[in-house]
Amino acid sequence: MRVAQLGTGEPEIAVVAGIHGDEPCGVRAVERLLDDRPSVNRPIKLIVVNEAALERRIRFVDEDLNRAFPGDPAATTHEGKLAHDLVSELEGCLAFSMHSTQSHAEPFAIVNGVTETARDIVPQLPVTAMVETSNFAEGRLFSAIDTIEVECGLQGSETAAENADRLTRAFLTAVDALPGDTVRRDLPVYRLTDVIRKDQADTYEVFVDNFTEVEPGAPFAAADGEKQIAEESFYPVLMSSNGYQDVFGYSAEKIDVLETQAVAD
Numbered sequence: 001m002r003v004a005q006l007g008t009g010e011p012e013i014a015v016v017a018g019i020h021g022d023e024p025c026g027v028r029a030v031e032r033l034l035d036d037r038p039s040v041n042r043p044i045k046l047i048v049v050n051e052a053a054l055e056r057r058i059r060f061v062d063e064d065l066n067r068a069f070p071g072d073p074a075a076t077t078h079e080g081k082l083a084h085d086l087v088s089e090l091e092g093c094l095a096f097s098m099h100s101t102q103s104h105a106e107p108f109a110i111v112n113g114v115t116e117t118a119r120d121i122v123p124q125l126p127v128t129a130m131v132e133t134s135n136f137a138e139g140r141l142f143s144a145i146d147t148i149e150v151e152c153g154l155q156g157s158e159t160a161a162e163n164a165d166r167l168t169r170a171f172l173t174a175v176d177a178l179p180g181d182t183v184r185r186d187l188p189v190y191r192l193t194d195v196i197r198k199d200q201a202d203t204y205e206v207f208v209d210n211f212t213e214v215e216p217g218a219p220f221a222a223a224d225g226e227k228q229i230a231e232e233s234f235y236p237v238l239m240s241s242n243g244y245q246d247v248f249g250y251s252a253e254k255i256d257v258l259e260t261q262a263v264a265d
């Protein structure tokens, strides 16, 4: 784990990259900040987490780090120990953690609850949606540390790296660490309700777009040509044919739209 700092004093904000070793976009954003060394109004901690997995360009060495929190110093896995070390390092910080996916090119935010912090900061980020995943929080970083996660785009793409840079700067501006103003936008909020499982098969297909409502009766995915039909309407989130081993993604409900006027006062 690599830990660096911009500014002096005890940081209360942290930028976290490389929780997953096959998602290099956030690391690029952190390296760029370290190269540019912008002058900051508040100290910022910068962390590149899973260096062993990043070197090998694999998601994890022993187990998924974002299912391993809070971790344990006596854990037998690399990620079990790393989770504990990261939590110690982030104690007292609001963390901004960057990820990328195989399912959706447009950046969106993931939070563990629609808290005051989330309502204030996320509409100032260049994201198209906020997803509340408290039903599926177990083992994730934000179950242990106050965290805003962002999905920056498609894994390994140049666009995801550019998005990671823009998202980080918007976050740091929103928390008054960098000077300047952010743009607030209306933001739809979704809550994950279910996992969409997939059966063992040779080929997988997904017929729907993330964040676009699926009507009851519509086929939304298939395993070896066997179609899955929506029983009730839902919004697909993190859906992709081959992104995860045993799930297509998640179903969600739309719970709110945060409007700029409502959060401005």
Ligand SMILES: [Zn+2]
Binding pocket: 019, 020, 023, 098, 099, 100
């Ligand atoms: Zn990730």
